[in-house]
Amino acid sequence: MLPGKIVYSPHYLVRLENHVYQTEKYSLVKDRLIREGWAKEEDFIEPELPSEETLLLVHSREYLNDLKGLRFTQRTCRAELPLTRDLVDSALYSVSGTILALEEALKARIGIHLGGGHHHAFPDHAEGFCYLNDVAICARQAIAKGVAEKVAIVDCDLHQGNGTAFIFQNEPRVFTFSIHEEEIYPKKEKSSLDIGLNGGTGDIEYLRELERGLTEVLRFQPELIIYVGGVDPFRYDKLGSLKLTKEGLLKRDSMVLGECAQRRIPCVVTMAGGYAFKVEDTVDLHFQTVITAIRFMKILNG
Numbered sequence: 001m002l003p004g005k006i007v008y009s010p011h012y013l014v015r016l017e018n019h020v021y022q023t024e025k026y027s028l029v030k031d032r033l034i035r036e037g038w039a040k041e042e043d044f045i046e047p048e049l050p051s052e053e054t055l056l057l058v059h060s061r062e063y064l065n066d067l068k069g070l071r072f073t074q075r076t077c078r079a080e081l082p083l084t085r086d087l088v089d090s091a092l093y094s095v096s097g098t099i100l101a102l103e104e105a106l107k108a109r110i111g112i113h114l115g116g117g118h119h120h121a122f123p124d125h126a127e128g129f130c131y132l133n134d135v136a137i138c139a140r141q142a143i144a145k146g147v148a149e150k151v152a153i154v155d156c157d158l159h160q161g162n163g164t165a166f167i168f169q170n171e172p173r174v175f176t177f178s179i180h181e182e183e184i185y186p187k188k189e190k191s192s193l194d195i196g197l198n199g200g201t202g203d204i205e206y207l208r209e210l211e212r213g214l215t216e217v218l219r220f221q222p223e224l225i226i227y228v229g230g231v232d233p234f235r236y237d238k239l240g241s242l243k244l245t246k247e248g249l250l251k252r253d254s255m256v257l258g259e260c261a262q263r264r265i266p267c268v269v270t271m272a273g274g275y276a277f278k279v280e281d282t283v284d285l286h287f288q289t290v291i292t293a294i295r296f297m298k299i300l301n302g
C-alpha cells in the first residue's frame with residue numbers, strides 16, 4: 001500500500017463528443033497505475049461534494065447560482081464546454097479532490113490528485129474548460145485552516161494560470177508562478193512571477209527557465225506548494241507550439257517535486273491540461289507525473 005492515497009473520482013469521466021478535452025484520460029491513467037503495479041484499488045480515495053462555504057472561498061454567490069442552476073449566462077458561457085449537470089458535478093468533485101489531496105500531502109508530504117488544476121476559472125466566471133478554480137480554493141483553504149502561512153502555486157501548464165493570478169493579485173501570502181507559452185490563450189493576468197516562452201521552445205531552454213522560476217518561488221519560503229502539472233507543453237499537443245519531449249516533461253516533474261522533497265515542503269499535485277493528438281500520449285505524460293510523485297512519496301516516507 002502507498003504511504004498516501006491518490007485522489008480520483010469516476011465523475012471526472014464525462015462523455016464529450018469531438019471535444020479537445022479528453023476526459024477519459026483520468027480513468028486511463030488510473031487503470032494503468034493499477035495494471036503496472038504502481039497502485040492498488042485501495043490506494044485510491046474519492047472526494048465528496050464540496051460545501052457552499054468552501055466554494056465561496058473564491059467564487060461569487062451569483063456565479064455559483066448560475067452554475068448550479070445550469071443557467072447559460074455571461075458568467076457561465078465562456079467555459080468552451082457544454083453546461084451540463086455531469087460537467088458541473090465533475091468541477092465540484094475536482095474542488096474537493098484537490099482539497100483532499102492537500103490532506104494527503106500533510107500526511108505523506110505529497111498529495112496526488114488525478115484531476116484538478118482548473119486554473120482558468122475566475123471568481124465570477126468560467127473560462128477555458130474550467131468552471132471552478134480548485135487550485136485557488138485549495139490555497140485559500142490551506143491558509144484559512146492555518147496549515148500554511150504562505151502558499152506557492154507552481155503552474156507549468158502550457159497556458160498561463162490567469163484565473164489563479166487574478167484571484168491572488170493582492171494576496172501577499174500566495175505566490176503565483178506561471179511558466180507558459182506567451183502568444184496564445186489566455187489574455188494574461190499578472191502572476192507574482194510570469195515566464196512567457198516563445199513558440200518552439202524546447203526542453204533545454206524550458207528547464208533552464210523553470211529552474212530560474214523555482215529559485216524565486218523558494219525564496220518566498222512557501223510552506224505548501226500546489227503544482228499545476230499540465231502536460232500541454234508537449235511537442236505534439238493540439239493547443240500549443242512548445243516543443244517539449246516526454247523526457248523533458250519527466251525532468252520538469254522531477255525538478256518541481258524534487259525541490260519540494262528536498263526542502264520537506266508538502267506538495268499537492270494536480271493534472272491540468274493535456275491535449276495531445278493521440279490520447280495515449282496525454283495518458284503517458286500524466287502517468288509520468290503521477291509515478292514521479294509516487295516515487296518521491298515513497299522516498300519521503302521510506
Ligand SMILES: [Zn+2]
Binds near residue numbers: 158230232272273
Ligand atoms: Zn493548458
